[in-house]
Amino acid sequence: MSKLKVGVIGCGSISRWRHLPEYAANQQVEIVAVCDIVEERAKEMAEEYNATAYTDYETMLSEADLDVVSVCTPNYLHAPMSIAALNAGKHVLCEKPMATSEEEALAMIEAAEKNGKKLMIAHNQRFVPSHVKARELIENGAIGKIYSFRTAFGHGGPEGWSIDGKDSWFFRKEEAFIGAMGDLGVHKTDLMRYLLGEEFVEVGAFVESSAKENSDVDDSAVCVLKSESGIVGTLAASWAYKKSEDNSTVIYGEKGVLRLEDHPQYGLVAQYTNGEVVNYELGRIQSNDEGGQTGTRVIEHFVNSIINDTVPPIDGESGMKSLKVVLGALESSETKKIVQLS
Template identity: 40%
Template sequence: MKAGIIGCGSIAKFRHAPEYSENPYVDEIVFYDRNMERSRGLAELFGGSMVENVEELFENPGIEVISDCSSNENHHVFSTRALLSGKHVLCEKPISLTVTDAEKILDAQKKSGKKLMVGHNQRFNRAHQKAREIIVSGELGRLLTFKLSFGHKGPEHWGVNKTKSTWFFKKDRSNLGVAGDLGIHKIDLLQYLLDDQVALVSSFQGTLDKVDELGKPIEVCDNIVSNLKMSNGQLGTASFSWTYYGEEDNSTILYFEKGIMKVYDDPDYQIKINNHGGEQVKYELGAMQTNDNQTSTGVIDSFIESIRLDKDPVVTGEDAVASLKVVLAMLKSAENGAVVEV
């Protein structure tokens, strides 16, 4: 297959392009970015080619798959057009900034009959897959409560634009702030692990420390904390931050009738289970991929496999919209000071 990538920032450079290059069923990558120096740089780095106009990707019959790695506000434009031009699409998260725009992408997928997958990569971590297996087995009994955390020092340390003018800090481009950057990953993971949906949220948000290139507080939240209630009744908390200036925290703690499961809470053991009887079970399943530890996510391999074997993607457009609705409810709750139904 020949793959096209729209947007040549860090997510393309460190995740999509390397994983396409390593996939045995992909033999060429074509890059597009409105900043041609970026697309030229990735084409040279990965032995691909570049185009100067995005239309060239859509109109090229040899390109079967497209990764939409553009900034958030453009996903509904590029992913919709790519699908309607007959391409299978892997869209980065969040799928869009609004449910209305996200549904445009879903409508395009239905009309085209092509595959649509969204890059919620936490489902693919070995520890998360093992955690789901343990939950489904019932060996720890019913889940009662949970704690989610995802925070690092901010996108200006990760993105291709390593300054305070990064698009992540702009309301018209990022819109959802840390909730849409980090939070949506953990919401998707939670709903995947529990095979359930968040029903109610109560949140606080703030711009506590980040400033833009003019020294003014950024236009979106750099921290958000929420209380969550699942449809099945479980209660939990979620804390997402761009101001964890020490080590990154990407942990999930689950409290069951018969014990506690801690996922990515220990540097040596990716899952630790403490049973009520005092027994401790530890699993070594490989380190979590982080901004400082760039390993394969498995997302591209899964996407290509869904096309080759004509099966549903692991993360569908509907899954992505379900997570987006929760994030939007979190932000609405913080803005209005009220409990919000998802």
């Protein structure tokens, strides 16, 4: 079978550290085009990956021979660019959060269906070994009925990660739409839906902007979530964890507790009520502090879904469900009420 031809829109940090290296490492694809409004960045990545550089994504979509497009741009561009690529007959991998509203998300899903193309959202937390193992233990009933959880994703902020540093689009509401909750919180809403195997039905939240100067988006949020079966827990997302990153999750069940990415050595620690403790050395989650994450397996899963014609692990519907929890949290913070997630 001939290789899938890939084009990447956006040549900032997420494409440099994740999409481009992972496509380059995949034997089933070939990077043929890259696009960025900053010509210098597009040319630099084009040279590195032996691709054609574009500064206009519509030109790239019409001129380049592509099967697949990755959308790695500021949040407000995710939906229009994904829809344009789907309508041009390309499969699309879109960065998270998939859109800035439920209406945009639905339009993306409809475009994928109408054109018979795959749409996947790049939530990589599901593929972390400790998270995969925890899901397995939960499904097998190892910790029995789940009562509660707490999950967090926080670091010092995107200025240490984004290619534009303190001048990044992450801090501008008209481009980002949402801050830490869109950057980090949506990863955890997706992760908890995956781990628990059920949807959230209610959310209450405090969403604040207090840690960053010259920013009009949220940088610290704490949410209380309730699932279909009545599991309650907290989710924290923050750009104010200055010293070190926190990417931990703890799940409390009738037969024990699972601690994920909460130990310096073990990716997963299972503490059972009978006194047994099982430490799983699964390889640590990679942090932004280490210069990005390669090997997140997002590209691998996306490419396999195209080649095998299967539903991507995080399709548009799933991406929208994770987004809706975040949108509900924003509404709760604004209205000071618990929000029902229909």
